[in-house]
Amino acid sequence: MTEFAFLIPLLPLFAFAMIVFFLRWNEKVASGFSIAMILTSWVMSVWILFETIARDGAPYEIFFHLTSFAALNFEVGILVDPLTAIMLIVVTTVGSCVQIYSLGYMHGDPRFSRFFSYLSLFLFSMLGLVLANNFFMIFIFWELVGLTSYLLIGFWFEKKSAADAGKKAFITTRIGDLGFIVGLLLIGTYCQTFNYQGVFQALGDGVMPAGVLTMAAIFLFCGAVGKSAQFPLHVWLPDAMEGPTPVSALIHAATMVAAGVYLVARSMNVFVHSADASLVVAIIGITTSFIAATIALVQNDIKRVLAYSTVSQLGYMIMALGLYGVDTAHGHHSPGFYAGTFHLMTHAFFKGLLFLGAGSVIHAVHTNDIQEMGGLWKKMKITAPAFCIASLSIAGIPPLAGFFSKDEIVASTHGHPVFYVLTLAVAFMTAFYMWRLCFLTFFGKPRDEHRYEHAHESPKSMSYPLAFLSLLAIGAGWVGIPGLPGIGEFAFHAEPYHTHVDVLGMLIATTVGLSGIILAYFVFYKKAIDADKVAERFRPIHTFLLNKWYFDELYDLILIRPIMAIGRFLWTFDARVVDGIVNGAAWLTMLWSDAKMWFDKWIIDGAVNGAGWIVRKSAAGMRYMQAGQVQFYALFVLLMIVIFGIAKIFVNNWWPLLVALFAGGALLLGFTARRSGDDDSAAGAYEAEK
């Protein structure tokens, strides 16, 4: 089956093409076909995962040569190793759930079929990205993912905010991609290849000076920063919540943003050569994580809270990977790599679940504002438990999936006290704001009776994926139970990681998560502490957080305004100086051309017109040859054959006679045609009729 791994991305592409070209007009068939394709991909992915496990994780690679510039080869190929296998499962699982969920969520949308075609295209690019075997291909799919993300965020492009959010996401990630390109070029220049194995081998041989390598790694990381919404390019992700909620779940929680983390994990071999670059990665990761967690504390839009939570969790993963790089560069043993990928997987499941649950809630109450919800548990018997399971999972409560992966993240900060403290703080905040969300949404008294009355459980197509993902949010972590052989021996970098039981660490992590939940319980359920009063007391901080640390305003101030100012200045410069020069030049040119005109008019035109006159006169006679009637041409051919036959037989190719015969025949025919043309009234009649 692994030999056919290339089919996994091609099936959604096929679905995309079929929907765009043939199935667009029938919504049921279009969506059904799309779902069938992704489910097939999912089955294949599961199969491949088992085959990869059976192979003990030995990488499988096939590729063919595309073209080469000088010594640089471009290949198309696939690489299946444990990391890829896990990513395939994650992408196809969440993708399938989201597509099925969209059946209900997008029901009645005028662009229903198009939505599914976009989803298929996105899955194609994401799966291609995961399967690529070289940096060149990953970049192509990377950009494709960016494009589809743009299309999907701006799916409801009638809404200006949605169209703007699409643009913002596209442009912001593009800044990161610029860095990515530079990193790629550096790697390509020094290693003379883009193939992962080739690059890593070349780096191992030390073809790159240490400084350049650090630069290349940081530039590569720029791409990940853009795509995974890390500080300082995180601003696009919350805005991207303008897209339909299934899109948020698929792209902005489970898969696309994971691409950045995947890239860092994939090119781990680059980072382990540079402790500096890895440290940058880790610092960016924890900074992002902390900032996003604080912002999430006060947001009221259910999707934005989740968006910041995503940013925060991605920061976790990035940090873990970065710390792995640092530790490995210093020769220490670290669970960071394993923790990052593990958390990537569990996070995809429970965050996808959270988003789909949020979509279900929004579907029910038609608002994003959690202040207007409340008490929905009674109304939504599937969504609410699913959402709470995911919240417990993300808060790190055993034995749910998030507990194990988060535990490993915490473990990877071993030996870095600052990171350790911040990680625990973020874990506490995560538990707090997630349960704030839960209590405000599902428990207590309904705060808006009208909306509460109209709330209802979502259709089956939406609740089944929720149930399925709930199972994963509970159980996905069990593959990494400490002390047992699990994912650590499977997805590893360089050497397998054997998990070991760290009771104290677990206890601390669980306590932190539980205390977050309990605080949220007292504040938002028991009302033992009045949240508004606390907000009043810390008004400046509250406002600061509510405005997302003023990042958008900051960028407006330091980037957009100066650029606009420069633009205005350039415009003025343009109008005065450049236009002056241009106009002066034009004046001189006109003077010169006056002089030339005289010459042109009498000398050149005379010659040209003379030639034209000759052609016109001779054509007057010849044009009758062009009768416009195919039969006439056929006749001409026949006569010429006869003439040449006669000439061949009787005069044995005496060329002057041939020429004479040819000219005579042509003239004769021309004459006939002219006669028939002149008295031919039929053509005239047709034209008159027209």
Place this chain on the structure above:
Amino acid sequence: MQYYLILAGILFAIGLFGVITRRNTVGILMSLELMFNAANINFVAFNKYVITGDLAGQMFAIFIVAVAAAEATIGLAIVLLIYRNWRGIDTDNYSIMKW
């Protein structure tokens, strides 16, 4: 052998004559079929008398028949289209590419 070839030649000439002179487009198509058949007779005759090896001539004739069928289909579709657009299939009428 020569007789077959001469017969084919005559049939070809008749077809050609038809193609050149017919005013009705369907007539032209029919004449074209005659020309195809003339060519087929040639192929089969050569196949019998000159190159008997592997029936190449007959195979070729079969393919010609198939192509001719395709040609007739398309030709007639075009005729219908012209007829519908111009209310007539007289070749003298459609000489809009005339000088």
Place this chain on the structure above:
Amino acid sequence: MAEHASVGIMFWILAIVVVVSGFLVVSLRNIFHCALFLMLCLTAVAGIFITLDAEFLAVAQVLIYVGAVSVLMIFAIMLTRDLADKQIPQTNKHAMLAFLGCTAFVLGIILVLSGTDMWRWAKTPLPVENVMTIGKLLMTKYVLPFEVISILLVAAMIGAIVLARKEKA
């Protein structure tokens, strides 16, 4: 060319039928009659094929040409009926010139062919199992052209449908 005398007689009869009906096809005024004579002519050509030991081709000729193509022609004639009936001249102004040219062409061919014997005559007779041999060849040596021709036919059918379909509006 030692052949049974009946083959020679058959050839002459068929040849005359072919030429006469062929000439009528291109010269009759009523286009419908032309089509009928086309069928006759093509059937006679099928007969010619039989004298040339090409039985399969003869059958195919009758099936495809007489059965299908001619019927198509008649359909087309009927669909474009209003022109066919009128006793307008069915030939255009090139008739005289074309007739001269074609006659010269035929004469030239006769002249050339009667004065030459340029072929190496075959030593071996044709295979007797005509249909079987053709079937085998179609599926082995000529399988690629065979497939191509089938694709061509499908394309022609689709093309014909697209061309002849009435505009929706």
